[in-house]
Amino acid sequence: MNGNLNNKGVVLLSSVIILLTIAIIGASLVAFFSSVNISARLVADEAKALYLAEAGIAHAIHILRGQAGAGGNIEETVGPVNLGEGTYTVKLDWTQSLITSTSSVHGAAKTVQLQYTAL
Numbered sequence: 001m002n003g004n005l006n007n008k009g010v011v012l013l014s015s016v017i018i019l020l021t022i023a024i025i026g027a028s029l030v031a032f033f034s035s036v037n038i039s040a041r042l043v044a045d046e047a048k049a050l051y052l053a054e055a056g057i058a059h060a061i062h063i064l065r066g067q068a069g070a071g072g073n074i075e076e077t078v079g080p081v082n083l084g085e086g087t088y089t090v091k092l093d094w095t096q097s098l099i100t101s102t103s104s105v106h107g108a109a110k111t112v113q114l115q116y117t118a119l
Contacts, residue, residue: 045108049086053112056081056088056101061114064092 060078079089086105093100099114 041106042108045106046110048084049103049105049108049110050112052083052086052088052103052105053101053110055083056090056103057099057112057114059088060090060092060099060101 056079059081063078076092076094077089078092080087081089084105086103088101088103091100091102092098097116099116100111101113102109102111
């Protein structure tokens with residue numbers, strides 16, 4: 001009977017060790033997938049910010065083309081303009097013929113510049 005009790009203790013200890021090992025593996029998988037999710041969200045936000053900055057450039061070109069023949073005053077700064085999940089701001093530098101668009105989506109920021117000769 002003494003040997004039977006010893007075997008029950010070994011089985012119980014082995015079961016506890018196996019369950020702890022499975023729990024540790026499960027917890028590490030949850031942490032891994034959580035970090036992958038956060039990373040994927042950051043990459044998506046950076047892509048959205050880039051496209052939003054390009055939208056700001058397109059907006060500035062539209063304004064410049066629309067007012068080219070009118071001879072009116074064009075603002076040096078456009079925005080901030082809310083679009084989708086973020087915002088963009090466009091700055092026009094007349095001395096260097098440069099359009100700079102800066103955007104932000106959930107903390108991810110991008111800046112795109114366009115130097116032009118004629119529109």
